[in-house]
Amino acid sequence: MARIARAGIRFVILSVAGIVLVAVFIVVKSYSRARPSQPIEYNHKVHIENAGLNCLDCHVHAGDNVAATFPSLEVCRNCHNAEPVSKSAExxxxxxxxAEQKEIPWNQVYQVPDHVYxxxxxxxxxxxxxxxxxHGDMKQQTAPVSVPYLAVTMDNCIKCHRERKITNDCLACHR
Amino acid sequence: MPKWAMVFDLDKCTGCGACMAACKMENNVAIVDPEEAQAGRALFWMDMINAHEGEYPTVAIKRMPKPCFHCDNPPCTKVCPVRATYLNEDGLVAQIYHRCIGCRYCMAACPFTAKVFNWWDPRWLEGATTCFNPDVSLRMAGVVEKCSFCAHRLHHVNEVARVDDRALQDGEFMPACAENCPADAIYFGDLENKDSQVYKLSRSYRVSRVMEDLGVEPKVYYLARRTA
Incomplete structure (x- = not known):
């Protein structure tokens, strides 16, 4: 009887440990996926307030294309060439x-799934x-965002479309 | 609201199959193994119906391209249990792949066998993965797919027209098959626009629709002097 009870306890402990391990794995995995890091600790606040830039100055295709695009090195070079303009290590x-003429490998934070247009x-x-x-108030962001301000979920899309009386036809967004 | 329709001029059609190839490329339609195709699992959004008439040496070959007919009274949408396929306000019969559960009721309901089923995950040819059309998603195993009248192109031209603050022009929205037909045998346009070429052709004396007696109101018209 005692042996069966001990086996039972061992089974419970092992399964709890297993569940905890799986949970930790999932949390770590989702955390690392949800928080892309950037090659440079980019400060939106300084660029908008001190340098007087607008969103479209760097994300040049936000108004006329599907993707807003990251700024190319060409855009950065307009201000940052040879001499530093600040005391920032970044x-x-x-x-x-x-100097190396290498594009900055920015990481995408807002990802829309493949089946959505x-x-x-x-x-x-x-x-x-x-x-x-x-995208939230980027004027207040002193560090790169790592989590989308508005989560890219169909609920959020549909909510906004409903409020603004925009079509919710599946084919308008799904492809 | 527009009502998009297609007209095939069979007197002009040479049956070359350029529409089929263009469709495959445009919509990332998977190419299946020859054995699978023999088993009836070939994936075509734009199919070609072949028929022979007469005996050698006087054989006449009839070829008839067949996309989805985007019926005005579609039987497929009525049987879908999850509303993965439905008639939208532009008159397109939409197919939403991520909603599809793969029951294939719609395939059984379609009198024109316009829908195809992904029996397996697509196996792409070497190099094909680098030249997908980014405007069309890739389908996975277990979903039904079909011709969309290149609805992604409609997105694009609609957007451009709205940026310019003007209405869509006749001929601006063209599916890949119509655009690529070397014989110019495929016309595409809005039936509601009385000035459109498609509207005029749809009232031609040569016009016929497939299985018209079913009452599903297909929006694909065939022009032919000869009787089918």
Whole structure:
């Protein structure tokens, strides 16, 4: 009887340990996927407030294309060439990329799944939406965002479409 | 609301199959193994129906391209238990792959066998993975797919027209098959637009539709002097 009870306890402990291990694995996995890091600790606040840049100055295709695109090195070079303009250690990294003529490998934070058609042009130019509706107030961001301000979920899309009386036809977004 | 329709001029069609090839390329339609194709599992959004008439040496070959007919009264959408296929307000019969559960009721309901089923995950030819059309998603095993009248192109032209603040022009929205037909035998346009070429052709004396007596109101018209 005692042997059966001991076996039972061992089974419970082992299965609990197994569940905990799996849970930890899933959490770590989702955490690492949800939080892409950036090659440079980019400070949106400084660029918008001190340098007076607008979103479209760097994300040049947000108004006229499907993808808003990351700034190319060409865009950075307009201000950051040869001499540093600040005392930031991060700027030296930019200057290094500029000197080496290597594009900065930015990581995408907002990812739309393959079966969804999302176009910035349709939202920014046709729909006349402010960038902050989905991306939050970037004027306050001193570090790169690692989590989307508005989670890329169908619930969020549909909610906004309903509020603004935009079509919720599946084919309008799904492809 | 527009009502998109297609017209095939069979008197002009040479049966070359360029529409089929263009469709496959445009819509990332998977190519299946020859054995699978023999078993009736070939994937075609634009199919070609072949028929022979007469005996050697006076054989006449009839070839008839067949996309999805995007019926106005579609039987397939009525049997879908999850609304993965439905008639949208542009008159397109949509197929939403991520909603499809693969029951294949719609395939059974379609009188024109326009729908195909992905029996396996697609196996792409070497190098094909680098030249997909990014505007069309890749389908996985277990979903039904079919001709969409290149609905992704409609997205694009609609967007461009709205940026320019104008209405869509006749001929601006063209599916890949119509665009690539070397004989210009495929016409595409809006039936609601009385000035469109498709509207005029749809009232031609040569016009006929497949299985018209079913009452499903297909929006694909065939022009032919000869009787089918």
């Amino acid at each position: 700027e030296l990294k930019v200057l290094k990329y500029v 999302f176009s910035h042009r349709r939202h920014v130019t046709v729909g006349k939406l402010e960038c902050s509706v989905c």
